[in-house]
Amino acid sequence: MATTVKAYGVTGPNEQLKPLFIERRAPDDNDVVIDIKYAGVCHSDIHTLRGDWGEIPFPMVVGHEITGVVRSVGKNVTKFKVGQNVGVGTLVNSCRTCENCKDGEEPYCLGNDKLPGYVATYNSKDPKADNTPTAGGYSQMIVVDQDFVLNIPDSMPLDKAAPLLCAGITMYSPLRFWNAGPGKRVAIIGLGGLGHVGVKIAKALGAEVTVLSQSLSKKELGLKLGADQYFATADTQTFETLKGHFDLILSTVSANLDFDQYLSLLRRNGSLVEVGLPEEPMKVHAFSLVLGRRSISGSSVGGLKETQEMIDFCAKHGITADIETIPASYINEAWERVLKSDVRFRFVIDISTL
Numbered sequence: 001m002a003t004t005v006k007a008y009g010v011t012g013p014n015e016q017l018k019p020l021f022i023e024r025r026a027p028d029d030n031d032v033v034i035d036i037k038y039a040g041v042c043h044s045d046i047h048t049l050r051g052d053w054g055e056i057p058f059p060m061v062v063g064h065e066i067t068g069v070v071r072s073v074g075k076n077v078t079k080f081k082v083g084q085n086v087g088v089g090t091l092v093n094s095c096r097t098c099e100n101c102k103d104g105e106e107p108y109c110l111g112n113d114k115l116p117g118y119v120a121t122y123n124s125k126d127p128k129a130d131n132t133p134t135a136g137g138y139s140q141m142i143v144v145d146q147d148f149v150l151n152i153p154d155s156m157p158l159d160k161a162a163p164l165l166c167a168g169i170t171m172y173s174p175l176r177f178w179n180a181g182p183g184k185r186v187a188i189i190g191l192g193g194l195g196h197v198g199v200k201i202a203k204a205l206g207a208e209v210t211v212l213s214q215s216l217s218k219k220e221l222g223l224k225l226g227a228d229q230y231f232a233t234a235d236t237q238t239f240e241t242l243k244g245h246f247d248l249i250l251s252t253v254s255a256n257l258d259f260d261q262y263l264s265l266l267r268r269n270g271s272l273v274e275v276g277l278p279e280e281p282m283k284v285h286a287f288s289l290v291l292g293r294r295s296i297s298g299s300s301v302g303g304l305k306e307t308q309e310m311i312d313f314c315a316k317h318g319i320t321a322d323i324e325t326i327p328a329s330y331i332n333e334a335w336e337r338v339l340k341s342d343v344r345f346r347f348v349i350d351i352s353t354l
Contacts, residue, residue: 001026006354007139008328009061010049016332017049017138019354022061025129027143029074034086034144039137040065040163040321041347043193043254044277046335048123052279056123063137063349064090064121065165067158077146085152087311089165090301092134092148093119093127104303106148138331140354150308153315160320163193163346164311166301167321171198171250172310173302174273175205178248182206187242187249187265189233191218191225194252194275196345197321199225201310204317210246212238212262221344225322239264244292246270256280259296263288271295321346327353 003024008017027033045062047053066088070080080086094101095117098110109118115127122136128145135142152161171194180186186207188198195211202209203226210229211222219230231238242265249262249272256278263272263284274282274296284296302310314320322345326334334347 003141005140007061007135008331008349008354009059009135009138011059013051013058017335019328020059020061022059022135022139024135024141024143025126027072027074028128029076030145030147031074031143032077032080032086032146032149033071033073034066034068034088034142034149035071036066036068036137036140036142036351038067038159038162038325039063039349039351040166040323041331041334041338041349042163042166043338044166045136046338047277057133060123060133061135061138062122063139064088065162065167065348066121066137066142067152067162067165068142068351071141073146079146080149080151085154085156085158087150087152087161087165088121088137088142088144088148089150089169089307090121091118092121092144096147104305106303107300137351138328138349140351148304150304150311152311156311156315156320159325159348159350160323161311162348163197163321163323164314165307167194167197167346168201168314169301169307169310170194170275170299171252172201172313173306174250174275174299175202175207175248176302176306177299178271178273180205180207180248184208184247185245185267186210187212187246189213189249189251189257189262190253190276191222191345192252192341193321193343193346196221196225197319198250198252199227200319201314203227204313204319210242212249248273250275252276254278256282259284260288263294263296266292266294268292269294271297274298321348323348325350329353
């Protein structure tokens with residue numbers, strides 16, 4: 001039987017977020033019913049509801065950095081039990097039959113005849129609910145197939161763990177794929193919600209870590225988080241000093257960068273990986289790539305296995321997000337502050353305030 005729950009969302013374009021009610025589908029035998037305790041505020045939430053990435057159906061509830069406690073489980077569920085701390089990230093289903101899904105890379109799902117690709121936690125058609133739109137974590141409860149639920153160790157506070165479900169895996173996945181570790185020089189562009197977690201993870205992996213930020217205003221914070229170096233990109237001397245220095249650069253910012261300038265900072269065979277999703281097309285001269293066998297790549301979140309690996313890695317190394325916990329009534333103000341980069345470093349909604 002479907003359940004009506006409180007949520008925060010919008011019912012039409014250009015609206016402020018407000019309290020509303022949504023329907024959660026009836027759980028099946030493979031589902032986990034989760035009482036949501038915290039939901040992180042991701043820039044993707046804002047992009048989606050403002051129509052930056054295309055039209056959306058209304059009403060819409062966002063949020064894909066979800067932590068909570070298991071309320072109940074279906075009879076086929078073997079991975080989780082009532083009362084267990086769990087999390088849900090950016091997707092809640094995939095076809096599971098394509099080569100990418102079989103390789104544990106569900107965010108790159110190619111789809112099949114029954115499902116065209118992965119099902120996002122919000123703003124996707126849910127095949128388990130007659131293809132009605134999925135709704136995210138700015139709500140009291142969610143129903144998720146057990147294969148897309150993650151275990152949160154008891155040692156991790158649920159509020160500080162929530163941003164790891166998107167920000168954490170967004171940084172961990174490319175750091176692991178490009179073999180960040182001892183002897184590797186990693187630069188992270190931007191020290192925000194993504195970047196600050198990336199610094200912690202890259203340092204724990206054993207890499208030399210440098211923050212590249214527009215100014216030095218967050219230098220003390222960056223070094224405290226574990227960065228070995230911190231440079232201001234507004235200073236043109238930075239690009240001379242660091243020329244040919246890095247093996248890997250992760251761009252976490254949504255601003256349009258001079259990619260030729262940043263590619264010059266890479267060593268031979270180095271990669272610049274975009275995770276920040278700038279709105280404008282990227283522009284780069286071929287010689288910036290050819291001279292040095294450098295590359296520009298992109299990376300999404302990791303698959304479910306890798307996400308669990310990330311959570312366990314962070315628990316082992318004491319890594320969580322630096323957060324500001326807010327009541328639901330403050331969401332609109334928090335969004336405006338996110339747009340102004342006025343948060344250190346991630347807002348997390350206390351869902352009990354709904």
